[in-house]
Amino acid sequence: TQLLEQSPQFLSIQEGENLTVYCNSSSVFSSLQWYRQEPGEGPVLLVTVVTGGEVKKLKRLTFQFGDARKDSSLHITAAQPGDTGLYLCAGSLSNYGQNFVFGPGTRLSVLP
Amino acid sequence: KAGVTQTPRYLIKTRGQQVTLSCSPISGHRSVSWYQQTPGQGLQFLFEYFSETQRNKGNFPGRFSGRQFSNSRSEMNVSTLELGDSALYLCASSLEGIGEAFFGQGTRLTVV
Numbered sequence: 001t002q003l004l005e006q007s008p009q010f011l012s013i014q015e016g017e018n019l020t021v022y023c024n025s026s027s028v029f030s031s032l033q034w035y036r037q038e039p040g041e042g043p044v045l046l047v048t049v050v051t052g053g054e055v056k057k058l059k060r061l062t063f064q065f066g067d068a069r070k071d072s073s074l075h076i077t078a079a080q081p082g083d084t085g086l087y088l089c090a091g092s093l094s095n096y097g098q099n100f101v102f103g104p105g106t107r108l109s110v111l112p
Numbered sequence: 113k114a115g116v117t118q119t120p121r122y123l124i125k126t127r128g129q130q131v132t133l134s135c136s137p138i139s140g141h142r143s144v145s146w147y148q149q150t151p152g153q154g155l156q157f158l159f160e161y162f163s164e165t166q167r168n169k170g171n172f173p174g175r176f177s178g179r180q181f182s183n184s185r186s187e188m189n190v191s192t193l194e195l196g197d198s199a200l201y202l203c204a205s206s207l208e209g210i211g212e213a214f215f216g217q218g219t220r221l222t223v224v
Contacts, residue, residue, distance in 0.1 A: 033212070042116070042202050042215035043155075088155065099145075099168040100204075100213065102155035 003027055004091055004103035012109040016078055021106045023089035024071045030092050032065055032072050033100070037086040046074075079110045114139065116205050116216035124222045130191040133219045137184050137205030143167075144186040145213065146178060149200040161186050162208075193223045 004025045013019055023032070031050045035043035047056050049065035049072060056063045062075040076083055086107050090100040117136040125131050137144050145168075146158040157170040161180035178188045184205075190197055200220050204213040 035215075040200075040218075040220070042118075042204075042217045045212055045214060048212050090155075099157055099160060099170075100147075101157070102147075104154045 003101045004089060006087075006089060006103035006106050008106060009104065010107050010109075012111065013079055015080055015110055015112050017110075019076050019079055019108070021074045021076075021087055021108070022071070023073070023103050025091060026070065027091070027093065027101075028069050030069075032069070032092070033090045034063055034072070034074055035088045035090065037088060037105075043088055079108075081110045081112050084108055084110050116203055116214055118201075118203050118216035118219050120219060121217065122220045122222075124224060125193050126224055127193055127195060129193050130189065131193060131221060133188045133190075133201055133203075133221070135186045135188070135203030135205075135216060137186070137203075138214055141205040141207050141214075142184055143206045143208060143213075144180055144184060145204045145206075146186070146188050147202040147204065148172070149202055149218070150198075155202070158188070190221075195223050197221065198223045 007022045031048055033048045034046040036046055037043040047063045052067045052069045054065045060077045064073045086105045088105045089103045092100055119134045143162045145160040147155050149155045158172050158176055159166055159178055160168040164180045175191045180186045200218045202218045203216045206213045
Protein backbone atom coordinates (compact mmCIF):
# COMPACT_ATOMS: atom_id res chain seq x y z
CA THR A 1 0.00 0.00 0.00
CA GLN A 2 1.39 3.35 -1.08
CA LEU A 3 1.60 5.91 1.69
CA LEU A 4 1.48 8.63 -0.94
CA GLU A 5 -0.75 8.38 -3.99
CA GLN A 6 -0.32 10.46 -7.10
CA SER A 7 -2.77 11.07 -9.90
CA PRO A 8 -2.89 10.86 -12.76
CA GLN A 9 -0.22 8.23 -13.31
CA PHE A 10 0.33 9.31 -16.91
CA LEU A 11 -0.54 12.52 -18.68
CA SER A 12 0.03 13.46 -22.30
CA ILE A 13 -0.96 16.97 -23.37
CA GLN A 14 -0.32 19.52 -26.09
CA GLU A 15 1.97 22.48 -25.64
CA GLY A 16 0.08 25.44 -24.19
CA GLU A 17 -2.43 23.41 -22.18
CA ASN A 18 -2.82 23.63 -18.40
CA LEU A 19 -2.63 20.65 -16.07
CA THR A 20 -2.87 19.71 -12.41
CA VAL A 21 -1.16 16.80 -10.67
CA TYR A 22 -2.31 15.57 -7.28
CA CYS A 23 -0.54 14.00 -4.34
CA ASN A 24 -2.69 12.49 -1.58
CA SER A 25 -2.20 10.63 1.65
CA SER A 26 -4.00 9.70 4.84
CA SER A 27 -0.89 10.68 6.80
CA VAL A 28 0.12 14.11 8.00
CA PHE A 29 3.48 15.36 6.76
CA SER A 30 5.79 17.85 8.42
CA SER A 31 6.81 18.99 4.95
CA LEU A 32 6.24 17.97 1.37
CA GLN A 33 8.48 18.33 -1.62
CA TRP A 34 7.98 18.15 -5.36
CA TYR A 35 10.68 16.87 -7.67
CA ARG A 36 11.03 16.46 -11.43
CA GLN A 37 13.10 13.59 -12.74
CA GLU A 38 14.31 12.96 -16.26
CA PRO A 39 15.34 9.51 -17.53
CA GLY A 40 18.65 8.29 -16.12
CA GLU A 41 19.01 11.29 -13.81
CA GLY A 42 18.34 12.00 -10.18
CA PRO A 43 15.25 13.94 -9.07
CA VAL A 44 15.62 17.71 -9.09
CA LEU A 45 13.93 19.62 -6.27
CA LEU A 46 11.24 22.03 -7.43
CA VAL A 47 9.73 23.24 -4.17
CA THR A 48 9.26 22.51 -0.47
CA VAL A 49 5.99 23.33 1.28
CA VAL A 50 5.76 23.32 5.05
CA THR A 51 2.70 25.21 6.23
CA GLY A 52 -0.85 23.90 5.79
CA GLY A 53 -2.65 25.94 3.14
CA GLU A 54 0.61 27.26 1.74
CA VAL A 55 0.72 28.25 -1.94
CA LYS A 56 4.00 28.74 -3.77
CA LYS A 57 4.51 29.94 -7.32
CA LEU A 58 7.54 29.27 -9.48
CA LYS A 59 7.00 30.96 -12.85
CA ARG A 60 4.35 28.78 -14.54
CA LEU A 61 4.22 26.25 -11.68
CA THR A 62 1.88 26.67 -8.69
CA PHE A 63 2.17 24.38 -5.68
CA GLN A 64 -0.39 24.05 -2.93
CA PHE A 65 -0.18 22.23 0.40
CA GLY A 66 -3.49 21.11 1.88
CA ASP A 67 -4.75 22.71 5.09
CA ALA A 68 -4.40 19.39 6.94
CA ARG A 69 -0.93 18.79 5.47
CA LYS A 70 -2.02 15.48 3.94
CA ASP A 71 -2.21 16.43 0.29
CA SER A 72 -0.71 18.70 -2.30
CA SER A 73 -1.19 19.75 -5.89
CA LEU A 74 1.01 21.00 -8.68
CA HIS A 75 -0.55 23.14 -11.39
CA ILE A 76 1.33 23.97 -14.60
CA THR A 77 0.09 26.80 -16.78
CA ALA A 78 0.78 26.82 -20.51
CA ALA A 79 2.85 23.63 -20.47
CA GLN A 80 5.95 23.46 -22.64
CA PRO A 81 7.88 20.45 -24.00
CA GLY A 82 10.62 21.22 -21.48
CA ASP A 83 8.16 20.37 -18.69
CA THR A 84 8.20 16.74 -19.80
CA GLY A 85 9.36 14.39 -17.06
CA LEU A 86 8.41 12.34 -14.01
CA TYR A 87 6.92 14.48 -11.26
CA LEU A 88 7.37 13.06 -7.78
CA CYS A 89 5.97 14.22 -4.49
CA ALA A 90 7.79 13.27 -1.31
CA GLY A 91 6.57 13.63 2.24
CA SER A 92 8.58 13.91 5.40
CA LEU A 93 6.90 12.15 8.31
CA SER A 94 9.40 13.29 10.86
CA ASN A 95 10.96 16.51 12.00
CA TYR A 96 14.03 14.50 12.88
CA GLY A 97 16.14 13.26 10.06
CA GLN A 98 15.65 12.73 6.37
CA ASN A 99 13.29 9.88 5.73
CA PHE A 100 11.16 10.73 2.77
CA VAL A 101 8.25 8.74 1.48
CA PHE A 102 7.85 9.13 -2.25
CA GLY A 103 4.74 8.86 -4.34
CA PRO A 104 4.84 6.67 -7.48
CA GLY A 105 5.05 9.72 -9.71
CA THR A 106 3.15 11.28 -12.59
CA ARG A 107 4.77 10.88 -15.96
CA LEU A 108 4.06 14.00 -18.00
CA SER A 109 4.60 14.28 -21.73
CA VAL A 110 4.11 17.66 -23.38
CA LEU A 111 3.89 17.41 -27.14
CA PRO A 112 4.96 20.32 -29.36
CA LYS B 113 28.90 25.05 -5.45
CA ALA B 114 29.31 21.47 -6.65
CA GLY B 115 26.26 19.23 -6.43
CA VAL B 116 25.95 15.73 -5.09
CA THR B 117 28.37 13.38 -6.84
CA GLN B 118 27.80 9.66 -7.13
CA THR B 119 30.29 7.16 -8.47
CA PRO B 120 30.31 5.09 -10.50
CA ARG B 121 27.43 6.04 -12.82
CA TYR B 122 27.00 2.51 -14.13
CA LEU B 123 27.86 -0.93 -12.78
CA ILE B 124 27.30 -4.47 -13.96
CA LYS B 125 27.74 -7.22 -11.38
CA THR B 126 27.07 -10.92 -11.19
CA ARG B 127 24.67 -12.57 -8.75
CA GLY B 128 26.38 -13.35 -5.45
CA GLN B 129 28.96 -10.60 -5.75
CA GLN B 130 29.08 -7.54 -3.57
CA VAL B 131 29.21 -3.89 -4.60
CA THR B 132 30.15 -0.55 -3.05
CA LEU B 133 28.68 2.74 -4.23
CA SER B 134 30.01 6.15 -3.28
CA CYS B 135 28.36 9.51 -2.64
CA SER B 136 29.95 12.91 -2.03
CA PRO B 137 27.39 15.36 -0.64
CA ILE B 138 27.21 19.09 -1.23
CA SER B 139 29.91 20.86 0.73
CA GLY B 140 28.66 21.65 4.24
CA HIS B 141 25.83 19.11 4.15
CA ARG B 142 25.99 16.61 6.98
CA SER B 143 23.05 14.36 6.14
CA VAL B 144 23.27 11.74 3.41
CA SER B 145 20.41 9.44 2.51
CA TRP B 146 20.23 6.55 0.09
CA TYR B 147 17.28 5.49 -2.02
CA GLN B 148 16.59 2.63 -4.39
CA GLN B 149 14.49 3.33 -7.48
CA THR B 150 12.92 0.56 -9.55
CA PRO B 151 10.09 0.68 -12.13
CA GLY B 152 7.90 -1.53 -9.95
CA GLN B 153 8.46 -0.05 -6.50
CA GLY B 154 9.42 3.53 -7.28
CA LEU B 155 11.73 5.38 -4.93
CA GLN B 156 12.27 3.62 -1.62
CA PHE B 157 14.26 4.90 1.35
CA LEU B 158 17.24 2.76 2.38
CA PHE B 159 18.92 4.68 5.20
CA GLU B 160 20.19 8.05 6.35
CA TYR B 161 23.53 8.96 7.86
CA PHE B 162 24.21 12.06 9.89
CA SER B 163 27.56 12.86 11.49
CA GLU B 164 28.83 9.35 10.77
CA THR B 165 25.86 7.68 12.49
CA GLN B 166 22.94 5.89 10.93
CA ARG B 167 19.94 7.95 12.01
CA ASN B 168 17.07 6.41 10.03
CA LYS B 169 16.63 3.07 8.32
CA GLY B 170 14.17 1.82 5.76
CA ASN B 171 12.77 -1.64 5.33
CA PHE B 172 15.57 -3.39 3.47
CA PRO B 173 17.42 -6.61 4.36
CA GLY B 174 20.74 -6.58 6.16
CA ARG B 175 22.58 -7.17 2.87
CA PHE B 176 22.23 -3.43 2.38
CA SER B 177 24.55 -1.42 4.58
CA GLY B 178 26.24 1.91 4.59
CA ARG B 179 28.63 4.19 6.36
CA GLN B 180 29.59 7.82 6.49
CA PHE B 181 33.03 9.28 6.89
CA SER B 182 34.15 12.33 8.86
CA ASN B 183 34.09 14.45 5.68
CA SER B 184 30.39 13.45 5.21
CA ARG B 185 31.12 11.29 2.18
CA SER B 186 29.08 8.11 2.29
CA GLU B 187 29.32 4.62 0.88
CA MET B 188 26.64 2.04 0.42
CA ASN B 189 27.37 -1.67 0.22
CA VAL B 190 25.21 -4.48 -1.06
CA SER B 191 26.42 -8.02 -0.40
CA THR B 192 25.34 -11.27 -2.05
CA LEU B 193 23.72 -9.48 -4.96
CA GLU B 194 20.40 -10.72 -6.31
CA LEU B 195 18.81 -10.04 -9.68
CA GLY B 196 16.16 -7.95 -7.91
CA ASP B 197 18.82 -5.55 -6.68
CA SER B 198 19.10 -4.14 -10.19
CA ALA B 199 18.03 -0.53 -9.78
CA LEU B 200 19.01 3.10 -9.84
CA TYR B 201 20.59 3.92 -6.48
CA LEU B 202 20.25 7.55 -5.52
CA CYS B 203 21.98 9.52 -2.85
CA ALA B 204 20.56 12.73 -1.41
CA SER B 205 22.25 15.28 0.80
CA SER B 206 20.84 17.96 3.03
CA LEU B 207 22.20 20.44 5.50
CA GLU B 208 20.90 18.92 8.71
CA GLY B 209 18.59 16.22 7.38
CA ILE B 210 15.46 18.32 7.70
CA GLY B 211 13.70 19.92 4.76
CA GLU B 212 15.25 20.17 1.35
CA ALA B 213 17.20 17.26 -0.07
CA PHE B 214 19.35 17.39 -3.19
CA PHE B 215 19.91 14.27 -5.24
CA GLY B 216 22.87 13.01 -7.20
CA GLN B 217 22.54 11.56 -10.69
CA GLY B 218 22.50 8.04 -9.30
CA THR B 219 24.33 4.79 -9.92
CA ARG B 220 22.63 2.39 -12.29
CA LEU B 221 23.36 -1.13 -10.99
CA THR B 222 22.61 -4.13 -13.18
CA VAL B 223 22.89 -7.59 -11.67
CA VAL B 224 23.20 -10.43 -14.19
